[in-house]
Amino acid sequence: MNVTFTKMSGAGNDFIVIDNMNASLRLSETGIRALCTRRTGIGADGLIMIEPSDRYDFVMKYYNADGRLGSMCGNGGRCAVHFAWSVGACTRHTTFEANGNRYEAVITGDETVRLKMTAPTDFRDRFDANGYSCYYINTGSPHAIVYLDSTDTFDVDTSGRAIRSNRELFPDGTNVNFIEITSSRSLKLRTFERGVEAETLACGTGAVASALVSYRLGKITAERVDVTVHSGDILTIDFSRDMNEVFLSGPARVVYTGRVAVN
Numbered sequence: 001m002n003v004t005f006t007k008m009s010g011a012g013n014d015f016i017v018i019d020n021m022n023a024s025l026r027l028s029e030t031g032i033r034a035l036c037t038r039r040t041g042i043g044a045d046g047l048i049m050i051e052p053s054d055r056y057d058f059v060m061k062y063y064n065a066d067g068r069l070g071s072m073c074g075n076g077g078r079c080a081v082h083f084a085w086s087v088g089a090c091t092r093h094t095t096f097e098a099n100g101n102r103y104e105a106v107i108t109g110d111e112t113v114r115l116k117m118t119a120p121t122d123f124r125d126r127f128d129a130n131g132y133s134c135y136y137i138n139t140g141s142p143h144a145i146v147y148l149d150s151t152d153t154f155d156v157d158t159s160g161r162a163i164r165s166n167r168e169l170f171p172d173g174t175n176v177n178f179i180e181i182t183s184s185r186s187l188k189l190r191t192f193e194r195g196v197e198a199e200t201l202a203c204g205t206g207a208v209a210s211a212l213v214s215y216r217l218g219k220i221t222a223e224r225v226d227v228t229v230h231s232g233d234i235l236t237i238d239f240s241r242d243m244n245e246v247f248l249s250g251p252a253r254v255v256y257t258g259r260v261a262v263n
């Protein structure tokens, strides 16, 4: 069967996005993994299907590159909103469902989307993880946080994989974020992603986690934080002081559209 897809980039986090609003398509884990594999497939950090919802404009189903259902994807959510709007599934201001939660978003420009996130949970104060001083928070996805003096030449893959695979600390695995604080309202971020099992060029829920933990620790003092991700793009996180209202803003771009054979 041939399927039409759109390849999108959310600040460098890249996704295969498919319109499944008529709920006719079912993809297997191996099929999704094959599509997401670089060189032999389309290649992407994850695959997103937008599907019909009883309560909201649509449901976002997010699969990691390993073919398994992922937890919340912030950049994927922003791309899904832009895509859903482009196929007429919603207006520029939309509500949708992902991982059983309600999300609200606004398309703020030609290629920018602002997404309201869920309030963070499960903050863990400093602990040792594989020799690193580490923090933890769940922003819709699980995130470990490590502070570095400089992220530029750091080996994210080796250390990220070690922490991600620490089953004693993270039985379900975790995404791992390495942060360099660059001012009282900005930071640089590099993320090792669970489900991709490699560093990605950006991570939305990771950017949110980095901003909120840094604010909580007093490393950041503003309630609006610019996060420069590995692609060089900037994701902006703004939030209320109690962190109950949290927003993720940044680019969501169409790279190309195509048709592909799926099993």
Ligand SMILES: N[C@@H](CCC[C@H](N)C(=O)O)C(=O)O
Residues within 6 Å of the ligand: 013, 064, 069, 070, 071, 072, 073, 074, 075, 076, 141, 142, 174, 175, 193, 194, 195, 196, 202, 203, 204, 205, 206
């Ligand atoms: N890249 C995402 C996070 C995706 C979820 C994650 N890999 C997981 O299932 O742990 C983002 O932009 O938030």
